[in-house]
Amino acid sequence: MSQALWLTLQALVGAKHVQNSEEAVAYLTDRQGRYVGQVIAAVHPANTEEVAAVVRACAASQTPVVVQGGNTGLMGGATPSADGRAVLLLLDRMNRIRAVDTDNDTLTVEAGCILQTVQQVAREADRLFPLSLGAEGSCTLGGNLGTNAGGTAVLRYGNARELTLGLEVVTAQGEIWDGLRGLRKDNTGYDLRDLFIGSEGTLGIITAATLKLFPRPRAQVTALLAFDSLAQAVALLSHARSGFGAGLTAFELLSAECLALLQEQFPEGPRPFKGTRQPWFALLELSDNHSEAHARETFEHVLGEAFEQNLLADALIAESLSQSEAFWQLRENMSEAQKRAGRNMKHDISVPISRVVAFVADTDALLQQHFPGVRHYTFGHLGDGNLHYNVAHPPGSTVEAHMAHYAELSQLVHDSAHAHGGSISAEHGIGQRKVDVLARYKSPVELDLMRRIKQALDPHNLLNPGKVLAGGQA
Numbered sequence: 001m002s003q004a005l006w007l008t009l010q011a012l013v014g015a016k017h018v019q020n021s022e023e024a025v026a027y028l029t030d031r032q033g034r035y036v037g038q039v040i041a042a043v044h045p046a047n048t049e050e051v052a053a054v055v056r057a058c059a060a061s062q063t064p065v066v067v068q069g070g071n072t073g074l075m076g077g078a079t080p081s082a083d084g085r086a087v088l089l090l091l092d093r094m095n096r097i098r099a100v101d102t103d104n105d106t107l108t109v110e111a112g113c114i115l116q117t118v119q120q121v122a123r124e125a126d127r128l129f130p131l132s133l134g135a136e137g138s139c140t141l142g143g144n145l146g147t148n149a150g151g152t153a154v155l156r157y158g159n160a161r162e163l164t165l166g167l168e169v170v171t172a173q174g175e176i177w178d179g180l181r182g183l184r185k186d187n188t189g190y191d192l193r194d195l196f197i198g199s200e201g202t203l204g205i206i207t208a209a210t211l212k213l214f215p216r217p218r219a220q221v222t223a224l225l226a227f228d229s230l231a232q233a234v235a236l237l238s239h240a241r242s243g244f245g246a247g248l249t250a251f252e253l254l255s256a257e258c259l260a261l262l263q264e265q266f267p268e269g270p271r272p273f274k275g276t277r278q279p280w281f282a283l284l285e286l287s288d289n290h291s292e293a294h295a296r297e298t299f300e301h302v303l304g305e306a307f308e309q310n311l312l313a314d315a316l317i318a319e320s321l322s323q324s325e326a327f328w329q330l331r332e333n334m335s336e337a338q339k340r341a342g343r344n345m346k347h348d349i350s351v352p353i354s355r356v357v358a359f360v361a362d363t364d365a366l367l368q369q370h371f372p373g374v375r376h377y378t379f380g381h382l383g384d385g386n387l388h389y390n391v392a393h394p395p396g397s398t399v400e401a402h403m404a405h406y407a408e409l410s411q412l413v414h415d416s417a418h419a420h421g422g423s424i425s426a427e428h429g430i431g432q433r434k435v436d437v438l439a440r441y442k443s444p445v446e447l448d449l450m451r452r453i454k455q456a457l458d459p460h461n462l463l464n465p466g467k468v469l470a471g472g473q474a
């Protein structure tokens with residue numbers, strides 16, 4: 001069967017665009033090296049019609065299809081299983097910019113476009129496409145939409161879902177849904193677009209999207225702030241929200257341990273607040289549509305009030321673009337800094353902002369009680385209530401010994417987030433990493449509704465089986 005399918009796939013996309021597992025090895029391991037898959041074939045279709053034809057051929061032979069963008073995900077959502085039954089669909093050749101409409105402020109791109117390219121195309125049209133995250137140099141728009149990616153500008157612009165107006169999707173049956181409408185208002189039946197976004201390739205294959213474009217800010221002011229407590233940082237966030245309004249673009253938290261790790265792993269990087277003992281820091285950014293002078297005046301006014309109200313301990317305002325970029329580089333180096341220091345237990349939780357302080361205090365205490373000495377690296381998108389609550393091995397222990405407790409320790413973290421009214425996955429999705437724990441935090445009604453949607457759209461469980469919802473592997 002797989003030989004016949006192999007030949008069919010070659011006929012559909014061209015022999016040189018069909019690879020076996022050995023040739024496709026680079027695509028078969030997830031970014032963190034946790035999952036290794038096997039495939040019947042890895043195919044690189046040139047366009048949506050070829051994607052649809054490949055899906056129809058796989059459906060005819062009941063062959064699972066796993067779609068992959070830039071392979072930058074952290075939950076193993078785009079890695080096929082080791083049973084070798086699936087076809088891996090790689091959208092790297094589908095990277096066309098289909099339309100730029102500055103009057104409608106929309107941009108239509110194919111799923112294989114690298115996020116950084118989409119940002120660049122928007123810039124060249126004197127617009128902003130605001131989705132921004134550490135992996136933007138290699139992640140693709142399709143993957144961003146598949147996981148409803150967040151990143152550092154959610155505070156002002158929202159997740160990938162809020163940035164998307166239309167979609168083109170290939171269904172599990174190999175039909176093409178052309179929903180590439182650039183409409184900001186369209187109330188005509190169920191919202192299929194928002195259903196497919198965030199479904200991680202399990203309901204349909206996103207092949208193109210019509211995205212919102214925004215005015216490019218005339219000026220931005222970035223500062224690195226120091227706090228005597230997390231509660232003070234949360235209070236400052238609230239003050240900045242009311243002072244900056246929609247101009248508040250980012251509020252990224254870093255613990256002192258994170259700052260120390262960054263300086264240890266990137267000794268050539270900036271060493272802000274050298275010698276101070278504050279436990280918490282944050283990167284604050286204001287975007288302004290008037291002028292540099294207006295931005296600066298607003299920023300200094302709001303910060304002056306904050307100092308008067310003792311809402312922060314210290315502030316470094318970037319005096320130049322390069323200093324602002326250095327502050328951002330500090331934040332974006334967090335992933336690499338952790339990687340250089342050795343694997344740790346990553347958590348991508350969200351809680352209501354009003355519960356952040358309690359969540360961190362309770363969970364830190366809980367972990368120290370059960371796993372004395374573990375090291376906390378807590379950072380992330382405080383403005384969205386989304387923390388990367390990462391935990392590294394205690395001094396004197398090893399990564400292997402520490403990671404052996406992943407399930408137990410992560411359950412404590414996830415239970416704590418749940419107890420504080422939060423989520424076990426704020427932006428990274430479920431993938432295969434969290435499939436087995438999802439049922440612990442979702443009601444039977446919610447799980448059953450999701451299963452019924454999956455059953456309706458992909459009754460043979462051929463699209464990315466084993467991801468998001470438990471059941472079946474591919």
Ligand code: S2G
Nearest residue numbers: 134334335346380388390
């Ligand atoms: C970020 C990266 C994941 C991690 O930097 O915002 O999404 O925990 C994270 O390193």
Ligand code: ZN
Nearest residue numbers: 151380388427
């Ligand atoms: Zn993040």
